[in-house]
Amino acid sequence: xxxxxYLIKRILxxxxxxxxxxxxxxxxxxxxxxxxxxxxxxxxxxxxxxFVSPKTKKRMYDEMKIKYGLYxxxxxxxxxxxxxxxDSVYKTLLPSDRIWLDRVIISQNASWKVALxxxxxxxxxxxxxxxxxxxxxxxELLNNSFRNRDIVKILNKHKGDLLFDRLSIQxxxxxxxxxxxxxKYIPSFRWNGKQCQFxxxxxxxxxxxxxxxxxxxxxxxxxxxxxxPWTILLNITSFIIIFIIGIPLGFxxxxxxxxxxDKISTQILNVFYGIPQFWLAGLLxxxxxxxxxxxxxxxxxxxxxxxxxxIDEGFYHLFLDVAWHLILPVFCxxxxxxxxxxxQIKQGxxxxxxxxxxxxxxxxxxxxxxxxxxxxxxxxxxLLVSQGASIFSGILSGAIIIETIFxxxxxxxxxxxxxxxQDYPLLYIILLMTVLFITVxxxxxxxxxxxxxxxxxxxxxx
Amino acid sequence: xxxxTNIESFREFLKRSKIGKLVYYSLIFFFLISILxxxxxxxxxxxxxxxxxxxxxxxxxxxxxxGISKLESQFxxxxxxxxxxxxxxxxLIPFAPKNLDFTMSNFISPTKAIKIGGHFSGxxxxxxxxxxxxxxxxxxxxxxxxxxxxxxxxxxxxxxxxFGTIAGYFGDDSSKNKVSDxxxxxxxxxxxxxxxYYLNRFNILDRLDDGLILILVLLLKLIGxxxxxxxxxxxxxxxxxxxxxxxxxxxxxxxxxxxxxxxxVFNALPKILxxxxxxxxxxxxILNTILILGFISWPIFxxxxxxxxxxxxxxxxxxxxxxxxxxxxxxxxxHALPNSLGILWIIIGYSVSGAVLAESAIGYLGLGTPPEVLxxxxxxxxxxxxxxxxxxxxxxxxxxxxxxxxxxxxxxQASIFYNPKRSV
Numbered sequence: 064x065x066x067x068x069y070l071i072k073r074i075l076x077x078x079x080x081x082x083x084x085x086x087x088x089x090x091x092x093x094x095x096x097x098x099x100x101x102x103x104x105x106x107x108x109x110x111x112x113x114f115v116s117p118k119t120k121k122r123m124y125d126e127m128k129i130k131y132g133l134y135x136x137x138x139x140x141x142x143x144x145x146x147x148x149x150d151s152v153y154k155t156l157l158p159s160d161r162i163w164l165d166r167v168i169i170s171q172n173a174s175w176k177v178a179l180x181x182x183x184x185x186x187x188x189x190x191x192x193x194x195x196x197x198x199x200x201x202x203e204l205l206n207n208s209f210r211n212r213d214i215v216k217i218l219n220k221h222k223g224d225l226l227f228d229r230l231s232i233q234x235x236x237x238x239x240x241x242x243x244x245x246x247k248y249i250p251s252f253r254w255n256g257k258q259c260q261f262x263x264x265x266x267x268x269x270x271x272x273x274x275x276x277x278x279x280x281x282x283x284x285x286x287x288x289x290x291x292p293w294t295i296l297l298n299i300t301s302f303i304i305i306f307i308i309g310i311p312l313g314f315x316x317x318x319x320x321x322x323x324x325d326k327i328s329t330q331i332l333n334v335f336y337g338i339p340q341f342w343l344a345g346l347l348x349x350x351x352x353x354x355x356x357x358x359x360x361x362x363x364x365x366x367x368x369x370x371x372x373x374i375d376e377g378f379y380h381l382f383l384d385v386a387w388h389l390i391l392p393v394f395c396x397x398x399x400x401x402x403x404x405x406x407q408i409k410q411g412x413x414x415x416x417x418x419x420x421x422x423x424x425x426x427x428x429x430x431x432x433x434x435x436x437x438x439x440x441x442x443x444x445x446l447l448v449s450q451g452a453s454i455f456s457g458i459l460s461g462a463i464i465i466e467t468i469f470x471x472x473x474x475x476x477x478x479x480x481x482x483x484x485q486d487y488p489l490l491y492i493i494l495l496m497t498v499l500f501i502t503v504x505x506x507x508x509x510x511x512x513x514x515x516x517x518x519x520x521x522x523x524x525x
Numbered sequence: 526x527x528x529x530t531n532i533e534s535f536r537e538f539l540k541r542s543k544i545g546k547l548v549y550y551s552l553i554f555f556f557l558i559s560i561l562x563x564x565x566x567x568x569x570x571x572x573x574x575x576x577x578x579x580x581x582x583x584x585x586x587x588x589x590x591x592g593i594s595k596l597e598s599q600f601x602x603x604x605x606x607x608x609x610x611x612x613x614x615x616x617l618i619p620f621a622p623k624n625l626d627f628t629m630s631n632f633i634s635p636t637k638a639i640k641i642g643g644h645f646s647g648x649x650x651x652x653x654x655x656x657x658x659x660x661x662x663x664x665x666x667x668x669x670x671x672x673x674x675x676x677x678x679x680x681x682x683x684x685x686x687x688f689g690t691i692a693g694y695f696g697d698d699s700s701k702n703k704v705s706d707x708x709x710x711x712x713x714x715x716x717x718x719x720x721x722y723y724l725n726r727f728n729i730l731d732r733l734d735d736g737l738i739l740i741l742v743l744l745l746k747l748i749g750x751x752x753x754x755x756x757x758x759x760x761x762x763x764x765x766x767x768x769x770x771x772x773x774x775x776x777x778x779x780x781x782x783x784x785x786x787x788x789x790v791f792n793a794l795p796k797i798l799x800x801x802x803x804x805x806x807x808x809x810x811i812l813n814t815i816l817i818l819g820f821i822s823w824p825i826f827x828x829x830x831x832x833x834x835x836x837x838x839x840x841x842x843x844x845x846x847x848x849x850x851x852x853x854x855x856x857x858x859x860h861a862l863p864n865s866l867g868i869l870w871i872i873i874g875y876s877v878s879g880a881v882l883a884e885s886a887i888g889y890l891g892l893g894t895p896p897e898v899l900x901x902x903x904x905x906x907x908x909x910x911x912x913x914x915x916x917x918x919x920x921x922x923x924x925x926x927x928x929x930x931x932x933x934x935x936x937x938q939a940s941i942f943y944n945p946k947r948s949v
Contacts, residue, residue: 076786083790091802094726144724166727209727250719337930339882341889342905342922349912356912456793463797464886475798479890482801490802494795501793 070510077502084498085491089261092487093137098158099277099485100127117157117190124157131277131488132263136255139262144168145251146242148175160186166209172241181233188226198226205230264488274488276481283492286477291496293365294462294473300389301396301458309401310443313408317439318432320413329406336402340461344395344468352391360391363470392469396461400454404447411446412439448515451508456501535870538942545938548931555928559668566618566661569605574612583616591738619647620658622665623897630656632911651916653907662899663921669900670928673815673884674877680819681876682869685826688784692827693834694857696781705772709762717754721747740812784831788824796821800883804892811884811900814893818880825872833865871943874936878929885925901925 104124108115115123128134136150146168152175153161160182167178188194189202198221205217218234221227267274273283316325335343352360361367365388366381412435415421424434447454463475470476474493481489539545564571569582580597582605588594600608606619620626626648629638635651650660722729725747732743766772803817837843838861846856887893888902899907901921908917 079786080790169724247724337933338926339885341886353912460795460797463795467890478798479801482805485805494798497795498793
């Protein structure tokens, strides 16, 4: 009864953990003052090197937003200052202009109507008639400055210039009509209801639709399907390698305590524990995989390109090829953790040597090795299960960097490129998957812990 | 409580072994280097006599950075090597890391650097792709590393201590809270977010580029806002909310559960991915990296403090303080908190080394640091272009390895020292 209750409670607690992760990442991406859609639009316009008027740009921007489903407000409600411009005004502006408006309103206590008029006039001037080089530059500068002293400096420089006169008058108007600074301390709430990105995204997610990547327009489900097996392969291989090498190593280090084998292996493992993983990876890449030195291993990827496999021995060749590619990454990921695991096992075994049952076993005539093997195994079991979660999260976080450096087609590399190109939908899913991974492993390890060590009582703990 | 757990006896404990002594003096050495880096490696002379007048250009630079003095007009060209001084005292390494020596660009090895031009060029460890002096960059790298570690430590300590204390001390399952108290806490959190973050979000972003002094001023201002809001909310709660009939009811508010769940979420987040995500949008600067690292590495501090305070609450002296009628806040700050801070030493060493490791890892991948800042990770990433540049790969990598090793050892020794099972 107690155990099932505990299990159900733990499984149900995964949901709020995932929700909190989601809200946290959503808040991050929303509060950062850049807009991925506008950025990609700008780079597309720059590539085509044609002149695009602001109206066309706005239209293209709106089209892209609607296409990706990003035109809705982000969350169920939003909080604003009561002096901020209303949402209907925001919808007519590009994000960069919107941020300009926000900044001027907050820093100079300006009324949004006057500030908007100033900005509209400025944009009109920028795209209207032919201008001389210097005044065009200054107008662009004005378009990007928010502080009072910067704006006044530029306006004063062009005193008497007809172009800037209207702007100066408008700016003076803006300064005159500034509202009292107390108003901005009053927050205003706006309830968006179900018409928000979060709601539509999460209701699609529940139905199993992961959405589309902003960059390569593929469905995220198929991207994950391509990428996930490699990450799982890398992690599981490292996990197995850590167990195969770490446990016997710790065992023999405990048996031959303070021998030369123990001392030398401790020193070597200390080096691997302390060395930064990315540096180790870089060194191995340079000296064992580069063309300048020993060319033993491939530089990147998980399979060799243009390799033909016979149908008969296809799997065997593929296996060898993948193993050849994974040797260096797995080595980099597992070495530091092997150092930790073997040290802990050695310490655990040495601690148990003083216990009474060990003495009894030795008194019965069992040798040192046999005693350790009979009684030590249960200790190793408990140790590994209690450390399992931290071992796994160590592997996972190591794998993200190592995958990126070796450019393996895994979740880590995809996550890195997604952050670089601000591909939010993909990034959310990758973050969620990683958090889900870690919480599920934590749960499994906790459950195993209660099974392995019967002294643990699970009913009260959460 | 073990009386032998103060910092002096920990120092003695550390210095007992040979490696401990080495680590102890290395830490002092790192600290000295980071303070004196400008006097060891700089492109300006420490002292010079030019046209009959004496100048102290390195000291002058500190004045210029703070904003209390200006550069003399005769030194406006900033190329300090071209003047004919009557007397001059150069630093040991006459280059600053951001100072590019274009005559020595494109990876000149240390052995070549001696031969070029028939005289020694001053590059003891060769140069990088654009003529950066490597030794100077490594020496200034100590400063960046310590700055990253200390900054991250301070931020995560502050957040972790706050949440850990709240969860451990107030989040007891048995205690009940008045509805008005819960409402005022939520009010306080929301309004301090609104004033300190929402209204100042652009200010914060701008200040990140403006330098340390202005950031400190802004931080003090924001903390001032938060304190004012706290006082206001306290009085509103005391004189208005508590008088209302409906809000007098006592309920069980699972504060501990909420904070523990928050800690679990932050622990489950892959830190390196979050770092990537943030740094992709923010301007690359050391301060940004420190802020983000601090904001994602607080859970371990909160966990430790929470566990310690939960165990301390059962001690007799807390019981007796409670029964003699001392207010809970006073008990917290007088007795519970001072007695639980010792446990944090365990995590301080690991926290610093973890922060430096993360910073250099993202530097290695080309994120996080602006072009003019050469941290060790950045040096390693620059060396990826040229695999034969051993003078870049090994010294900076070794410094990183040694620095991290020292702090890891500190953490390990602290966890042995502060282990309650340790026999004194």
